[in-house]
Amino acid sequence: MKKVLIASPVVCSPAYSGNSVRIKQFVNALHEKGIEVYFVLFSIREIADRKQANHMESEFGEKFYFLNEGHKIKGTLINRALNYFKRLGLNKTKFGQDTVLPWSIFTNETLNEFSNIVDLVKPDLVIGEYALSAPLIKYLNGKYPTAIDTHDCFTLRNKKIRQSKGVGLWWSLSEKQERDLLSCFDTVIAIQESEKVFFTKLLDKKVTKVTKIDVLELPGEWGSKVEQSIPAIGFIGSNNAHNREGLAKFINLHWLHILKKIPNAKLLIAGDVEVETSLSGVTVLGRVDSLYLDFYSKCSITVNPCGSGSGLKIKTIESMSYGVPIITTKEGLSGIEQAIGEGAYCCDLDQDEFFLTCLDVLASKNLPSEGVKARKFIELCKAESMNKIEELF
Numbered sequence: 001m002k003k004v005l006i007a008s009p010v011v012c013s014p015a016y017s018g019n020s021v022r023i024k025q026f027v028n029a030l031h032e033k034g035i036e037v038y039f040v041l042f043s044i045r046e047i048a049d050r051k052q053a054n055h056m057e058s059e060f061g062e063k064f065y066f067l068n069e070g071h072k073i074k075g076t077l078i079n080r081a082l083n084y085f086k087r088l089g090l091n092k093t094k095f096g097q098d099t100v101l102p103w104s105i106f107t108n109e110t111l112n113e114f115s116n117i118v119d120l121v122k123p124d125l126v127i128g129e130y131a132l133s134a135p136l137i138k139y140l141n142g143k144y145p146t147a148i149d150t151h152d153c154f155t156l157r158n159k160k161i162r163q164s165k166g167v168g169l170w171w172s173l174s175e176k177q178e179r180d181l182l183s184c185f186d187t188v189i190a191i192q193e194s195e196k197v198f199f200t201k202l203l204d205k206k207v208t209k210v211t212k213i214d215v216l217e218l219p220g221e222w223g224s225k226v227e228q229s230i231p232a233i234g235f236i237g238s239n240n241a242h243n244r245e246g247l248a249k250f251i252n253l254h255w256l257h258i259l260k261k262i263p264n265a266k267l268l269i270a271g272d273v274e275v276e277t278s279l280s281g282v283t284v285l286g287r288v289d290s291l292y293l294d295f296y297s298k299c300s301i302t303v304n305p306c307g308s309g310s311g312l313k314i315k316t317i318e319s320m321s322y323g324v325p326i327i328t329t330k331e332g333l334s335g336i337e338q339a340i341g342e343g344a345y346c347c348d349l350d351q352d353e354f355f356l357t358c359l360d361v362l363a364s365k366n367l368p369s370e371g372v373k374a375r376k377f378i379e380l381c382k383a384e385s386m387n388k389i390e391e392l393f
Helices: 018-032 053-063 077-087 094-098 108-121 131-138 157-163 175-182 193-202 241-261 314-321 353-363 367-391
Strands: 003-008 036-041 064-066 125-129 146-149 187-190 209-212 232-236 266-270 282-286 301-304 326-328 344-346
Touching: 003 018, 003 108, 003 131, 018 036, 018 125, 018 146, 018 314, 018 367, 036 053, 036 108, 053 064, 094 157, 108 131, 125 131, 131 146, 131 175, 175 193, 187 193, 193 209, 209 367, 232 241, 232 314, 241 266, 241 353, 301 314, 301 353, 314 326, 314 367, 326 353, 353 367
Parallel strands: 003 036, 003 125, 036 064, 125 146, 146 187, 187 209, 232 266, 232 301, 266 282, 301 326, 326 344
Antiparallel strands: none
């Protein structure tokens, strides 16, 4: 049986955010192929996460490890100094927002600890999550095949968000930093076509191979169970700035227009996202135990009203995989633009076309078949991704 070791700064269980969902889906896809999965959690300040090691230990058992005894890894003296000044206010400046020191995140002690774990497991493949895992991978000195699940393109990420007047500043790299980090791996996994093109150009003349793996999971149960005469629009998301901003804009700009045409319409909001509204028809579900039974089966359509951010939008793919049509934005279809017309609709969140499209789809006699089209589209995407997983070995 083949063995894969995943090194990640975030947990995959419970999967409360898009990055955790992505990792969880990759783990499930590997299990589906009969591959044994080991997991090493390294907690770093650059990628904050609500550590849930007890859940991970329950899921992975003896195959779960964490570095630095599960405590936050502070890195070398220079990295600790940088983070100290960021906490004092440097992070409010462009310099602070755009500066990361990837090669100072881990001390030699931490690098040795990771190397010892990998040598103990002797995996057939090591997968690093995010470019900041590169120093760990480089320390292995080519003893094992390696791949990186990038999650996003981080070259000048914060600068691009500022220019678009978006929200959700996180961490950002220079072009040289991202090239140097990604070239530590044998294979770079992009999660959308535009990123694959960018990484291929970035790594020109490097031996690193670039591939795209997007859809990794298909739920067993799917399809809306809502009567068309009592329509329900769904939104699900974590409490990040992109979700809060998009949901608030959808409610403020469009929800009253929808209620005016369909007085008995419902807006179901699931996940950790915080929303303040006293408008009628809005139900806040919070976290749900079953994505299908407690949420998607109760939705006629879903919306993903994101106006900023980058990377593949998990919630768009997720809705389509459950056979529920989705109305979203250009950003919400980033990486899967070919889904337009396959149960996904692209609209400008700031224009009336967003709520008008919601109304048109809800009233359409073809609504059930739109859900079927969405599901079939995702089925084809997953089959392609599963074939590419084989190539990683």
